[in-house]
Amino acid sequence: MVEPLDVGVLSLQVAIAGTLLEGVRRRDPAAVVNAAVSLGAAFLPLALGVGLSLEFGEVGPVLSLWIGVAGFLHCLGMLGLYESVPWWDHVTHTVSAALVAALVYAGVLVGARQSPHVPPGPLTVGGATVLSTLAIGVFWELVELVARDVGESLDVEPVLVHYGWRDTALDLGFDAVGALAVVLLDVRSFVPLAEAFPGATTALLAWTTGIVVVGSALMALVALLGG
Structure with a gap:
C-alpha cells in the first residue's frame, strides 16, 4: 500500500526536477545549480538509508517531505519568485x-x-x-x-x-x-x-x-x- 507521505515526497522530487529542467531551458546557471542541490538533498535520506543501511523508520518520509518542501520553495524563488513576490x-x-x-x-x-x-x-x-x-x-x-x-x-x-x-x-x-x-x-x-x-x-x-x-x-x- 502506497502511503500518502510517500506520494507527497515523490511529487516534490518530481516538482524539483521540473524546476531543474526549467532552469536548463532558461539557461540560468544559478537556478540549475540550486535545483540540482535541492534535488540531491531531497534524495539524501533515501541515499543514506540504502548506502549506510540506516533504518529511518517512519521518520524518513517526514524528513524527505520537509526537505522537499523547503527545496521546492527555494527553487521556485530562484526562478523569479524571490524578485516578483516580496514575501516569498x-x-x-x-x-x-x-x-x-x-x-x-x-x-x-x-x-x-x-x-x-x-x-x-x-x-x-x-x-x-x-x-x-x-x-x-x-x-x-x-x-x-x-x-x-x-x-x-x-x-x-x-x-x-x-x-x-x-x-x-x-x-x-x-x-x-x-x-x-x-x-x-x-x-x-x-x-x-x-x-x-x-x-x-x-x-x-x-x-x-x-x-x-x-x-x-x-x-x-x-x-x-x-x-
Missing part, C-alpha cells in the same frame, strides 16, 4: 529554519540526556535550539555574501544572491520565527532518529557547531577584506 523569501526562510530547528531540537534533547553537565530543561533546550538555528542562519547569509563577491570577481553569475543587509536582517528574523515555532510547539518529529544514533547525533552537533563558528569567522574576514 520570508516563507522559504521560515520553512527552512523550522527544518533546521527541528533537527537541532531533536539533537539537543537527546544530547542533554546523555550529558550530566547539561540540564535537560525546556529553557536550556529551547534556547540552544534557537541560538543554534540563528547561528546557522548567519552562516548561510555569509555564504550568500561570499558567493556574490566571488561571482563578481570572476565576472560570472553567482549561484546564490545576497540582497543587502536589510534583507539579511529580515531573513534572520524569519529564521527566528521558524525556530521559535518548533520550540513552542515542541516538534519532536526527529527525536526517534536522534535516539537511535545518540553517539552520532552528539558528534554531529559538535562538528556542525565548530564548522558554523569557524566558517562564519573566516567568511566574515573574507568579506571584510574584500570590502
